[in-house]
Amino acid sequence: MKLFDPHIHMTSRTTDDLQAMADAGIAAVIEPAFWVGQPRTHVGTFEDYFLSLLGWERFRASQFGIRHYCTMALNPKEANNPAVADGVMELLPLYLEKEGVVAVGEIGYDDQTEAEEKYFVAQLELAKEYELPALIHTPHRDKKQGTLRTLDLLRDVGFPMDKALVDHNNEETIEAVLDSGAWAGHSIYPNTKMDEERMVAIVQRYGAERIIVNSAADWGVSDPLKVPKTAAAMRRAGIDDDVIAQICWNNPVALFSTSGRLDEREIELRPRVDQTQLWEGNSVLRGQKPVIDS
Amino acid sequence: MSGSDERPSGLPLLRALIRTYAGHEAADWLNEQVQQLGEPPDRTRFRVAFARAGRKLGDRPLADEQAELRSWTMRDLGRAVLLLEALRTSSDDEQVSLVDHVFRTGELGEQQSVVRVLARLPQPERFAPLAAEATRTNAMGVFEALACDNPYPGRHMSDLAFAQMVMKAIFNEIPVTRILGLRQRTTPELVRMAQDYASERRAAGRPVPTDIALIEGWLEQRS
Numbered sequence: 001m002k003l004f005d006p007h008i009h010m011t012s013r014t015t016d017d018l019q020a021m022a023d024a025g026i027a028a029v030i031e032p033a034f035w036v037g038q039p040r041t042h043v044g045t046f047e048d049y050f051l052s053l054l055g056w057e058r059f060r061a062s063q064f065g066i067r068h069y070c071t072m073a074l075n076p077k078e079a080n081n082p083a084v085a086d087g088v089m090e091l092l093p094l095y096l097e098k099e100g101v102v103a104v105g106e107i108g109y110d111d112q113t114e115a116e117e118k119y120f121v122a123q124l125e126l127a128k129e130y131e132l133p134a135l136i137h138t139p140h141r142d143k144k145q146g147t148l149r150t151l152d153l154l155r156d157v158g159f160p161m162d163k164a165l166v167d168h169n170n171e172e173t174i175e176a177v178l179d180s181g182a183w184a185g186h187s188i189y190p191n192t193k194m195d196e197e198r199m200v201a202i203v204q205r206y207g208a209e210r211i212i213v214n215s216a217a218d219w220g221v222s223d224p225l226k227v228p229k230t231a232a233a234m235r236r237a238g239i240d241d242d243v244i245a246q247i248c249w250n251n252p253v254a255l256f257s258t259s260g261r262l263d264e265r266e267i268e269l270r271p272r273v274d275q276t277q278l279w280e281g282n283s284v285l286r287g288q289k290p291v292i293d294s
Numbered sequence: 295m296s297g298s299d300e301r302p303s304g305l306p307l308l309r310a311l312i313r314t315y316a317g318h319e320a321a322d323w324l325n326e327q328v329q330q331l332g333e334p335p336d337r338t339r340f341r342v343a344f345a346r347a348g349r350k351l352g353d354r355p356l357a358d359e360q361a362e363l364r365s366w367t368m369r370d371l372g373r374a375v376l377l378l379e380a381l382r383t384s385s386d387d388e389q390v391s392l393v394d395h396v397f398r399t400g401e402l403g404e405q406q407s408v409v410r411v412l413a414r415l416p417q418p419e420r421f422a423p424l425a426a427e428a429t430r431t432n433a434m435g436v437f438e439a440l441a442c443d444n445p446y447p448g449r450h451m452s453d454l455a456f457a458q459m460v461m462k463a464i465f466n467e468i469p470v471t472r473i474l475g476l477r478q479r480t481t482p483e484l485v486r487m488a489q490d491y492a493s494e495r496r497a498a499g500r501p502v503p504t505d506i507a508l509i510e511g512w513l514e515q516r517s
């Protein structure tokens with residue numbers, strides 16, 4: 001079964017992870033634009049990061065047979081930095097035009113400040129204008145309140161709920177999100193946030209409709225194999241392969257293909273791997289024998 | 295009188311502490327840096343001195359001192375003196391700009407030093423946005439330097455920023471008893487956030503931090 005991880009920060013991961021992901025059946029990923037562990041101090045840093053999502057990270061993933069898409073945004077944390085916020089907003093129209101950019105994200109609340117709300121609204125408007133889905137981060141602190149406010153805001157702005165992916169859900173937020181008509185994302189983590197067993201319980205209770213699972217693997221303690229591990233946990237619990245395939249492949253494909261930047265037929269085909277290829281003169285190899293698909 | 299906090303910076307005390315705890319060489323070096331800063335201070339010279347103060351003064355804690363100074367180290371002390379002296383000859387606007395710049399371009403130790411001295415800076419309420427930024431860090435040393443044994447949050451941060459800082463402390467298992475002014479700054483909204491977090495933990499089958507009961511208790515006492 002092909003698997004899709006629609007929220008993973010590949011810029012923080014090594015090729016060991018890419019190889020393990022490929023071996024575990026991951027055929028596609030979405031890397032959202034986010035903050036990188038500590039605040040950026042120049043607009044140019046954002047631009048170079050955006051370019052790396054479109055360039056080196058896409059290339060690296062392709063070298064392991066994985067299709068890499070990304071999203072673009074001013075993330076909730078750095079929306080609080082007046083020195084960069086407007087400058088990043090000016091870049092977005094250019095970067096939302098790029099191939100393989102399947103949503104505006106990650107946007108949303110972090111501390112639920114006025115500044116965060118201002119840029120959240122502005123980027124929802126951009127998503128409407130570009131007819132892109134919105135990949136929405138919910139706060140890790142005061143999450144229930146933050147999620148309810150998020151849903152209210154989506155309604156106030158008139159954002160099409162069927163193109164909103166509200167991510168990082170837990171038992172306290174999922175019902176409100178599903179009731180709103182939005183997609184409900186779940187980030188499966190080793191110690192915090194959601195885990196495989198609780199995800200199984202959620203699927204048993206709510207089914208597969210508009211349910212999405214991801215690893216949100218990043219620079220902290222996280223695991224880029226959580227999607228295959230969650231699929232395995234669902235299988236062990238007796239959940240049908242059809243249901244698993246809906247959650248771990250069909251749902252993200254259906255949602256993100258509405259962007260017009262992800263082709264439903266093309267994504268079924270494994271990209272041809274040729275590890276002799278270079279990106280800007282750089283290879284992923286360090287002395288290994290290159291894999292070349294025939 | 296502006297609405298600002300009129301507490302003194304304690305610069306004479308800090309300088310006296312340098313004389314007491316730092317060796318002659320370090321104390322002389324610091325004096326020299328202060329004298330060479332220029333009026334207004336040259337930013338590059340300031341940044342070099344601020345960074346170098348780490349190696350010159352070292353990280354021995356001021357364990358024998360009172361109140362919040364107990365959690366400072368020698369390099370925090372030296373940097374506090376440098377910063378306060380630099381601000382003395384800067385305009386109001388330059389003061390805010392310099393502190394912000396030093397924080398944003400600081401490595402972790404420098405960021406800790408900035409955060410520790412905030413309450414002693416002139417018109418300290420102006421640095422509330424910087425403090426809020428410091429609560430967003432993932433580097434626990436910097437977060438603890440703001441949240442623990444530091445009078446700044448209790449005195450100058452907004453209710454929302456303060457509440458978020460408390461919630462982050464609970465999440466990271468930092469004892470809330472180390473947050474100065476918590477009792478006075480506990481609001482019904484903070485209690486609501488803490489109770490929601492407790493509920494989230496229970497729904498996830500995870501243990502509920504006992505600090506939450508503490509916060510609930512303080513609000514009850516006041517009402």
